[in-house]
Amino acid sequence: MDNVAAIGQRPAHEEPHEQPGFLRRYIFSLDHKVIGIQYAVTGLLFLLFGFTLMMIMRYQLAYPMTPVPLVGNLLSPANAAGGVLLPEFYNQLGAMHGTVMIFLGVVPLAIGGFGNYLIPLQIGASDMAFPKLNLMSYWVYVAGGLVMVATFFVPGGSAQSGWTSYPPLSVIASAGQTWWLIGMVLLITSSLLGSINFIVTIVQLRAPGLTWMRLPFLVWAQLGASFLLLLAFPPLEAAGVLQLMDRVAGTSFFLPSGLVVSNRLMTTMTGTAADGLASGGGNPLLWQHLFWFLAHPEVYVLILPAMGIVGEIVANNARRPLWGYRHMVYSVGFLSFMSMVVWAHHMYITGMGTTLAAFFQTTTMIISIPSIVILTSLLMTLWGASIRFTVPMLFALAFMPMFGIGGLTGLPLGLAPSDIHLHDTYYVIGHFHYVVAPGTIFALFAGVYYWFPKVTGRRMNDVLGHVHFWGSFICMNVIFMPMFIQGLGGMNRRLYDGGAMYLHNAELLKWNVVIGIAAWTLGLFQVPFIVNFFTSIRWGRPADRNPWEATTLEWAAPSPPGHGNFDTTPAVYRGPYEYSVPGARRDFSPQSEQEPA
Amino acid sequence: MQIPYTVETRPDTGLYNAKLGIWLFLASEVMLFAGLFSSYILLRTGSVAWPRHMLPVGLATLNTAILIASSMTMVMAWAALRMNNWARHRVFLGLTVLLGLVFLGIKLTEYREHIAAGELPSRDTFFAIYYTLTAVHALHIVGGLIVMLYFLGPGSRLWAQRPEQFTNRIESIGLYWHFVDFMWIFIFPLLYLL
Numbered sequence: 001m002d003n004v005a006a007i008g009q010r011p012a013h014e015e016p017h018e019q020p021g022f023l024r025r026y027i028f029s030l031d032h033k034v035i036g037i038q039y040a041v042t043g044l045l046f047l048l049f050g051f052t053l054m055m056i057m058r059y060q061l062a063y064p065m066t067p068v069p070l071v072g073n074l075l076s077p078a079n080a081a082g083g084v085l086l087p088e089f090y091n092q093l094g095a096m097h098g099t100v101m102i103f104l105g106v107v108p109l110a111i112g113g114f115g116n117y118l119i120p121l122q123i124g125a126s127d128m129a130f131p132k133l134n135l136m137s138y139w140v141y142v143a144g145g146l147v148m149v150a151t152f153f154v155p156g157g158s159a160q161s162g163w164t165s166y167p168p169l170s171v172i173a174s175a176g177q178t179w180w181l182i183g184m185v186l187l188i189t190s191s192l193l194g195s196i197n198f199i200v201t202i203v204q205l206r207a208p209g210l211t212w213m214r215l216p217f218l219v220w221a222q223l224g225a226s227f228l229l230l231l232a233f234p235p236l237e238a239a240g241v242l243q244l245m246d247r248v249a250g251t252s253f254f255l256p257s258g259l260v261v262s263n264r265l266m267t268t269m270t271g272t273a274a275d276g277l278a279s280g281g282g283n284p285l286l287w288q289h290l291f292w293f294l295a296h297p298e299v300y301v302l303i304l305p306a307m308g309i310v311g312e313i314v315a316n317n318a319r320r321p322l323w324g325y326r327h328m329v330y331s332v333g334f335l336s337f338m339s340m341v342v343w344a345h346h347m348y349i350t351g352m353g354t355t356l357a358a359f360f361q362t363t364t365m366i367i368s369i370p371s372i373v374i375l376t377s378l379l380m381t382l383w384g385a386s387i388r389f390t391v392p393m394l395f396a397l398a399f400m401p402m403f404g405i406g407g408l409t410g411l412p413l414g415l416a417p418s419d420i421h422l423h424d425t426y427y428v429i430g431h432f433h434y435v436v437a438p439g440t441i442f443a444l445f446a447g448v449y450y451w452f453p454k455v456t457g458r459r460m461n462d463v464l465g466h467v468h469f470w471g472s473f474i475c476m477n478v479i480f481m482p483m484f485i486q487g488l489g490g491m492n493r494r495l496y497d498g499g500a501m502y503l504h505n506a507e508l509l510k511w512n513v514v515i516g517i518a519a520w521t522l523g524l525f526q527v528p529f530i531v532n533f534f535t536s537i538r539w540g541r542p543a544d545r546n547p548w549e550a551t552t553l554e555w556a557a558p559s560p561p562g563h564g565n566f567d568t569t570p571a572v573y574r575g576p577y578e579y580s581v582p583g584a585r586r587d588f589s590p591q592s593e594q595e596p597a
Numbered sequence: 598m599q600i601p602y603t604v605e606t607r608p609d610t611g612l613y614n615a616k617l618g619i620w621l622f623l624a625s626e627v628m629l630f631a632g633l634f635s636s637y638i639l640l641r642t643g644s645v646a647w648p649r650h651m652l653p654v655g656l657a658t659l660n661t662a663i664l665i666a667s668s669m670t671m672v673m674a675w676a677a678l679r680m681n682n683w684a685r686h687r688v689f690l691g692l693t694v695l696l697g698l699v700f701l702g703i704k705l706t707e708y709r710e711h712i713a714a715g716e717l718p719s720r721d722t723f724f725a726i727y728y729t730l731t732a733v734h735a736l737h738i739v740g741g742l743i744v745m746l747y748f749l750g751p752g753s754r755l756w757a758q759r760p761e762q763f764t765n766r767i768e769s770i771g772l773y774w775h776f777v778d779f780m781w782i783f784i785f786p787l788l789y790l791l
Contacts, residue, residue, distance in 0.1 A: 126599075128600075129600060129602075129614040129618070130618065131600070196621045196622055199617070200617045200621065203612070203617060204607050204612065204613075205600070205601065205602070230621060230624060230625045231624060231625060231628050233628075234626070235629070238636065241733065242633075242636060245718060245729055250718065250719030251719055251728075251729070252721075252725065253726075279722070281640070281644055281645075281722040282722055286640070289635075290632055293632075
């Protein structure tokens with residue numbers, strides 16, 4: 001009960017000030033913690049939305065041309081005739097599943113949510129360097145998200161050229177694509193504002209004594225990811241502007257000469273592609289280069305914060321320092337840099353020369369090294385430890401083999417000879433989903449369970465947590481493992497009927513049913529998480545400042561931290577992971593405590 | 598609650614927050630223009646014939662001179678604040694805004710003549726990239742002008758309360774303004790001369 005009082009309690013050092021109104025406190029707050037929670041909750045909602053799109057698609061794949069139960073009748077006849085998905089709508093669901101999951105779900109949760117909430121706390125700052133930019137970044141993200149969702153309601157439906165939006169298809173697509181581009185420009189603006197804020201905060205607002213090599217690994221990971229967002233996103237913005245020009249002003253940046261659409265040669269000098277008019281002379285590959293120049297670093301934007309979260313949780317629950325912390329930090333830097341020079345490994349089938357392919361194959365093999373260093377360090381941290389199998393730790397432990405499978409299956413895709421066979425098959429889908437779904441999203445779940453007591457002052461329920469974990473863990477593998485079989489058998493992605501039209505897929509179609517059932521079951525296993533999340537806010541077991549007996553600075557602040565975060569500005573006396581120090585009274589020595597306790 | 602290093606520099610990094618922020622922003626702007634310049638190169642090297650001497654070099658040379666002059670007045674506006682000379686600062690910041698407006702005026706005249714001659718973005722990839730590059734650049738000029746007008750108007754009240762912070766703000770917008778000029782130094786030869 002005393003915890004309820006603690007929520008309203010404010011730090012003693014704070015000068016008296018006017019209590020802001022409801023809007024300023026909860027909706028348009030400048031407090032990084034409120035903005036972080038807003039980002040996280042919005043991100044989680046978008047994850048659920050994107051997952052729902054996929055669950056609808058999976059019905060069409062498992063049972064082609066049969067009415068979708070439950071939601072089929074709710075969809076408009078323009079999208080689903082008699083409850084059966086139309087091919088155009090299937091394409092929209094596919095394009096928007098990717099867009100929503102990456103740009104509206106995972107990145108806002110991992111960077112906007114965890115980054116905003118934790119970076120100032122972990123570096124001992126009272127807030128971000130630019131609170132107003134922070135507020136703006138969140139609302140620009142919301143605007144971008146709303147534009148993206150609204151594309152479903154424009155004539156012709158949403159974007160339907162895949163999340164990659166390759167031209168010429170995307171240039172001649174219906175109006176939804178134009179709004180998709182506008183939504184992307186908003187999201188890019190939001191992440192630009194956010195990344196500047198994160199980098200400045202980490203460089204400038206570290207507490208006294210918090211030297212670079214005393215930063216928690218998560219802060220390093222967020223710093224690397226922020227640099228990627230800052231430098232890799234603008235070329236996609238440039239590409240988005242060019243594609244917008246192609247669609248609106250009738251330019252031909254991405255339309256080659258002699259392009260034939262619906263048996264019509266597009267030759268006339270002026271007019272837009274929608275009217276069948278284009279000057280030509282453009283290059284569709286230009287889009288692919290600019291797109292993947294962002295989209296490969298984006299993969300590391302997705303994985304770096306996940307690695308950071310897992311690092312924190314593994315050290316805490318293994319009660320050991322992170323093994324090879326320095327090498328992990330250097331790996332983050334090297335990974336961030338290298339991720340900028342591997343992009344064309346997504347483009348081996350475009351007919352690039354062997355010299356160029358050799359360069360990108362080499363860089364792709366090199367970039368696997370820092371990932372392996374980080375993963376190995378995490379594994380070595382477990383060596384000989386007496387591990388606490390808490391719910392966050394289960395998710396963090398599952399992250400390692402899942403990310404390992406995702407990473408290792410990526411190697412054949414990084415080599416041109418094997419990639420040419422596997423390109424655009426379900427093998428690719430299986431590969432990157434292992435990285436992002438049971439990889440990154442498990443790490444994000446781990447983070448939610450781990451920092452929930454800090455954010456709310458209460459713990460989440462362990463039993464529901466175990467149900468959520470084991471159910472999700474099994475379903476994820478039943479979903480994505482068969483995709484490797486399908487892909488190696490030659491089944492292509494983005495097929496409306498799941499590949500039934502091709503004879504060579506006959507043996508592979510049965511897996512579509514298995515995957516579908518596992519996907520819907522995975523949906524059911526998220527119910528305990530949702531219930532747990534909301535009931536624990538009110539009825540969870542109260543937690544004190546440091547329920548996990550952790551060492552980093554955020555645990556020195558009250559749970560939840562008041563406005564201004566810390567009772568007094570913390571000073572830092574030691575590295576981030578001093579667990580089980582020989583001779584110490586306890587098995588953890590917090591960064592902010594002067595003498596070994 | 599006070600956020601540290603908004604005005605004074607942090608000793609170990611030698612920076613105040615906004616200065617690092619504006620440099621990071623400019624780094625991302627470099628990547629934006631790099632994407633557009635790369636597109637220019639790829640389109641030009643991939644084209645059968647690239648139109649040359651389609652644009653009025655005289656007007657663009659004048660515009661180049663105007664932008665360089667505005668960069669100089671921008672520095673003077675900042676230097677005046679460092680010397681605590683408020684009246685001088687107002688004059689030079691006003692001049693910078695004026696030069697920016699003249700640049701935009703000349704740019705619009707160019708656009709109008711092209712449009713009158715039927716040289717629209719949809720004509721060929723040369724005009725496509727010409728309009729895109731110069732319009733993105735002109736939007737940056739407009740953005741800079743809005744911020745400077747703010748500092749001439751309601752934003753100038755900060756000088757009376759916190760002169761040092763106001764000087765920092767003028768330094769930041771100055772860095773941005775120089776960057777926008779610098780991009781023009783690349784755009785001018787690429788489109789008009791080469």
